[in-house]
Amino acid sequence: MVEKAILLDMEKCIACRACQVACKQWNELPAEETTFFAAAGGYQNPAELSPSTFTLIKFNEMEKEGKLWWLFRVHSCMQCVDPACVKACPVEPVKAMTYVKETGATYVNRELCIGCGSCREYCPFTIPVIDTEAEKSTKCNFCFDRLENGMEPACAKACPTDCLVFGDREQILEMAHKAVERLSAKGRHPVIYGEKELGSGTKKIYVLPEPLEYYPDLPKNPKVSEDIGLLHELLNPPSSILTGLGLVFGGVSWVANRKKIIIEESKSEKEG
Template identity: 55%
Template sequence: MAEKAVLLDLSKCMACRGCQVACKQWNDLPAEKTTFFGGPGYQNPKDLSPQTWTLVKFFEKKENGSLIWAFRKHQCLHCSDAACIAACPVTPKAMTRDKETGIVYVDESRCIGCGACVEYCPFGVPHVDEKDEKSKKCTFCIDRIQEGLEPACVKTCPSGALIFGDRDEMLKKAKAIAKKLKMAGRNPYIYGIKELKGLHKIYVLPEGLDFYDLPKSPKVPEDIGLLEGLLKPISVATLTAAAVGLAIGYLKTVRQEQVAEKEKEKC
């Protein structure tokens, strides 16, 4: 099977949130009790969670006196250079990749719920479920892909904003869509060609990159290597979520101190 991708043509998204419902339905995820969130994004629920693996976010800006309103479906981007996999401390890794398709998924039988993937993902995607202490996120519907089906969100999208196929084909389509948008006077950006060595969820952002809440140059954090070093003395059999949590906490403090030091030097 070739490398796969979902193309998200946001110029066609109408924020119906059918994808959100389809994801819940296929993955048997319960609804969440939510309250209206009036901050940036305005979406409901506010963020991804162990029960919500995809979410449509809302954005607005005023331009030349008129209001521009745009939407972005958020979920795991299935990065080629995935910080979550690099950070996952168990052996073999619980956060892993299907080599053929490029899909990143959690093998729950190995997951210890330590949250290293949560801490290091540059997009805030995975969340550890308190009930079973396993990391949860979009699986790219790998169970459907293996049966020759498309992901549930793609199947349900009524506007054609989500397209599934071989990654090479999706990149070609993304470029063609961006070209058309440019000719129509829009300012499109394709997110996922080079970011983290290539994503398997590729966005065509019709309003340009700055308008949305995606990081401009996402990176695998440098101190992942230090985390590995700190955990090395602990044997695979005795590694616990608490030990990983302590190591992450220590590295966070070091990072904060370094930032404070730099700020001091500036003054």
Template identity: 30%
Template sequence: MSSRRTVDLPDPAFDTGYRDAPQRVGFFTDTSVCIGCKACEVACKTWNAIPEDGLTFTGMSLDNTQTLGASTWRHVAFIEQRTPLARQDPGDMRGTDVLARLGEPGGTEVGDFRWLMASDVCKHCTHAACLDVCPTGSLFRTEFGTVVVQEDICNGCGYCIPACPYGVIDQRKEDGRAWKCTLCYDRLGDDLEPACAKACPTDSIQFGPLQELRERADTRLAALHAAGVSEARLYGRDPSDGVGGDGAFFLLLDEPEVYGLPPDPVVTTRDLASMWRHAGAAALTLVGGAAAAFLATRRSR
């Protein structure tokens, strides 16, 4: 993590002013090997001293927290699907770590039920709208390229909440301040991996330099496709998407909407510059019109 940055992809830390920053780091979450143990949720809460939540029965399968929030910085989703499993030759075991498939000769469809499990988290976007709208500087970009909320500076305005295209940030009812994943910023400074990745028993949550994670994800996706898991896809990996790529991206086994993720996220402040230009032009037009009216009135007198 101490190796220096390479300028081959957008580097938000460099753009923010860190000229000698470490490589950008992040998460690659491979949902195909998530077992839903929630060790990441527990580790996140323990390390960051996050208040308890999700202690009531929701009726949403085993998903007791339901969504990310001010007191849920890691959320493990449990998605039940009544759908045929993918075809696979029983002699080809390359995909057995995905769904523990059992096939018949010729690769017939088996089963009509599956669980999709995925540990969600703040995406630490390359173009983060929450940073654009924060009036106090509570939200800032770290030298690792991550986005952190300084709760002692947050004034509770809530502007960052609708600005986030993923619905990650939330306010605590007790004090109104905004909270979200910090990617364990305090641990990064000591060359430690975030608590959730450290606790994950299957390496579903992988932490490291973002470019290295992207290459690892590409290799994993190719292996799954070769194993017949054609529905596998990467989400948030592409630097040319609507948020410039995510600092926390995922390998999914179905459409993003199935996991509660927007299919085409876009930084919500992308039009701010043009809006200000139009507002400025309109203001100048009004001033010019008022001045012309004033001069016309004086001449008539």
């Protein structure tokens, strides 16, 4: 199948949050209690992705010629072409973090997920959020169930300004380069993010109207950690049974420790 992608032409974003709401609606995610917070001008809400928010409009700020500008950004799983989260998932023989070849979507199979947090740990964008009550990983699933039925992702369907456009990745990249020309002609300093990042790129292709320094939560040079295969090897040892048994116990204890750390981190984030 031809590789698909979503263009995120962020100059066209009016922060209406239709995409955020459509994502919640399609995934049947409940509302969550939110509070005003000092960062990002206080209009971004909620503050971060959570088990009930897979898509979030970020409100970044920029000062130029004595004026304050808002630079909006749709924040969610980047849907990497070569997803590290899938490699990191230790569940075998069928991964809980699943890559669907037919649609190119990466999604969490909740039936299989053990909530170990390895996908979050190794995600170069730190996207998956562990639902510590259900002990499951959560994130944007590229609306894999809509794609399987010939529909576009809910966020792209809902966007009223064509900021979000779903299509063949090659065509989306062409559109991204045209958007850069359009913005440069207006005196902006646009960048494309997602075309080449991590080598093979992502399926969310941003056109950001201003340089990356104005988007501090997007890593400049995202990388996948070199020890990514370690947990998988620990839990799925190759030949020697004795070595294998030792490694399995090591792996189980790693998972238990990771879960403990993630639950503690999540508690202190909530309290903070």
